[in-house]
Amino acid sequence: MSNLEKPKNKPARPYFSCGPCVKRPGWTTDVFKTALAGRSHRSIEGRERLKRAITETHDILNLPEGYKVAIVAGSDTGAMELAMWNLLGGRGVDVLAWDVFGRIWIRDVIEELKLPDVRMMDAEPGYLPDLGKIDFARDVVFTWNGTTTGVRVPNNDWIPDDRQGLTICDATSALFAEDIDLSKIDVLTYSWQKALGGEAGHGMMIMSPRALERLATYQPPWPMPKLFRMKNNGAVIMDVFEGVTINTVSMLCVEDYLDALNWVREIGGVAGTIARSDASSRALYDWIAATPWVEPLAVEPATRTHTSIALRFVEPAVLALGPEKSDAMVRSMVRILAEEGAGFDLAAYRGMPLGLRIWCGPTVETEDIVRLTPWLEWSYAKARKEAGL
Structure with missing residues (x-):
C-alpha cells in the first residue's frame, strides 16, 4: 500500500463538504448581477422575488394540494425549531434519532420545551431505530437522512396515511436527492445550502393542510420568540407563505436560490x-x-x-x-x-x-x-x- 503511485488527475471541483455544499456545475458570481442588492425585501420587487422563490419551490417539488411554503431564518435548524415551537405540545411526541441532529431535536423537546409525554427512539451510529414501534397517534419528529452518519430511512412506507399526529421531518440533506412522498410529511424543512448548493442562512418550511390546521387551532403554553412567531392575536399570519418573511433576508441569497431552482428545471426537475x-x-x-x-x-x-x-x-x-x-x-x-x-x-x-x-x-x-x-x-x-x- 505504501508504494502506491501518486494520482495524476484531480477532481475538477474538489469540494465535498456536507454543508455548505458545492455550487451547481457552471456556477459563477454572474448569478448576482440581477440580485436586488441594496433594495428592501419589503419593496414590491423584493416581495416579488421572495414570492417567486416560494412559487417555484412549490411547482418544482410538485407539492400536494393545500401545502404551503415559507422562507424562514436560521437555515434548516431555524425551520425545524420554528415548527417544533409552534406545533408541539398538544399531544404526545415520538422523537427519532440516528445522528447528531436528531439528538438535538430530542434535547429541544425534552430540555427546552420540557414536554411531559415524550418517547425517545435513539439508535447507534450506523443503524435506524425500530420504525415499527412508532405510535402515529402521536406527533413524530425525525430526520430523513442523518447527515453525520449517512443513515437514511429507506422510504415512506412506515408512515400511515391515516395518522392522527403530525410528521415533522428534517429533510435538509435528503430533499432533491432522495425519493420522498411528500403526502406522508406534514412539516418538511430544508436549507438552500445543502442539495442545491445555495448560500447559507435561510431555511424552508413546507406545511401540509393538517399542520396548518394545528397552527391555527393550537396555542403553545410557552412565550414565543419573535423570530418564531407565525400568529398575531391568535390568527395565522398567512403572509409568511406569500414571501413576507418574519425577518430580513439576503436578496443575494434569494437570487442564488432562484438560480439553483432554474438549474433543477434545466436538468429535468x-x-x-x-x-x-x-x-x-x-x-x-x-x-x-x-x-x-x-x-x-x-x-x-x-x-x-x-x-x-x-x-x-x-x-x-x-x-x-x-x-x-x-x-x-x-x-x-x-x-x-x-x-x-x-x-x-x-x-x-x-x-x-x-x-x-x-x-x-x-x-x-x-x-x-x-x-x-x-x-x-x-x-x-x-x-x-x-x-x-
Missing part, C-alpha cells in the same frame, strides 16, 4: 437531481465495496444515503493505534488531500467513528467522485506510513 445523486453515490459505494480498509458506516444497504456518505475505517492495524493516534492519522489524511487540492472538507463529523464523510448530492459531478477515489487510496497509504504502519 427533481427526477434529474435524484439521478445525479444516485450516480455519484453509486460510484463511491462501488469503490468502498472494492476497498478492504473502509466500509459504509450505515450497516444495512437499504438505509445508505445518496448524499452524505460516512465511511468507517476498518483496518485492524489502524484501529489498534488507539484513539489519539488513529485520529491523528485521519487528520493527516484530510490535510494531505487539501494540500494537494484533491479534496476538501472530508473529515468525519466530530464524535463519529473513525473515518471520512463525502458529499454526493446533486451538485457533485460523478466524474469528480471517480477522480477522488485514487486520491483517497494514495492519501490513506501516505497517512498510514506517517503513523508508522
Whole structure:
C-alpha cells in the first residue's frame, strides 16, 4: 500500500463538504448581477422575488394540494425549531434519532420545551431505530437522512396515511436527492445550502393542510420568540407563505436560490437531481465495496444515503493505534488531500467513528467522485506510513 503511485488527475471541483455544499456545475458570481442588492425585501420587487422563490419551490417539488411554503431564518435548524415551537405540545411526541441532529431535536423537546409525554427512539451510529414501534397517534419528529452518519430511512412506507399526529421531518440533506412522498410529511424543512448548493442562512418550511390546521387551532403554553412567531392575536399570519418573511433576508441569497431552482428545471426537475445523486453515490459505494480498509458506516444497504456518505475505517492495524493516534492519522489524511487540492472538507463529523464523510448530492459531478477515489487510496497509504504502519 505504501508504494502506491501518486494520482495524476484531480477532481475538477474538489469540494465535498456536507454543508455548505458545492455550487451547481457552471456556477459563477454572474448569478448576482440581477440580485436586488441594496433594495428592501419589503419593496414590491423584493416581495416579488421572495414570492417567486416560494412559487417555484412549490411547482418544482410538485407539492400536494393545500401545502404551503415559507422562507424562514436560521437555515434548516431555524425551520425545524420554528415548527417544533409552534406545533408541539398538544399531544404526545415520538422523537427519532440516528445522528447528531436528531439528538438535538430530542434535547429541544425534552430540555427546552420540557414536554411531559415524550418517547425517545435513539439508535447507534450506523443503524435506524425500530420504525415499527412508532405510535402515529402521536406527533413524530425525525430526520430523513442523518447527515453525520449517512443513515437514511429507506422510504415512506412506515408512515400511515391515516395518522392522527403530525410528521415533522428534517429533510435538509435528503430533499432533491432522495425519493420522498411528500403526502406522508406534514412539516418538511430544508436549507438552500445543502442539495442545491445555495448560500447559507435561510431555511424552508413546507406545511401540509393538517399542520396548518394545528397552527391555527393550537396555542403553545410557552412565550414565543419573535423570530418564531407565525400568529398575531391568535390568527395565522398567512403572509409568511406569500414571501413576507418574519425577518430580513439576503436578496443575494434569494437570487442564488432562484438560480439553483432554474438549474433543477434545466436538468429535468427533481427526477434529474435524484439521478445525479444516485450516480455519484453509486460510484463511491462501488469503490468502498472494492476497498478492504473502509466500509459504509450505515450497516444495512437499504438505509445508505445518496448524499452524505460516512465511511468507517476498518483496518485492524489502524484501529489498534488507539484513539489519539488513529485520529491523528485521519487528520493527516484530510490535510494531505487539501494540500494537494484533491479534496476538501472530508473529515468525519466530530464524535463519529473513525473515518471520512463525502458529499454526493446533486451538485457533485460523478466524474469528480471517480477522480477522488485514487486520491483517497494514495492519501490513506501516505497517512498510514506517517503513523508508522
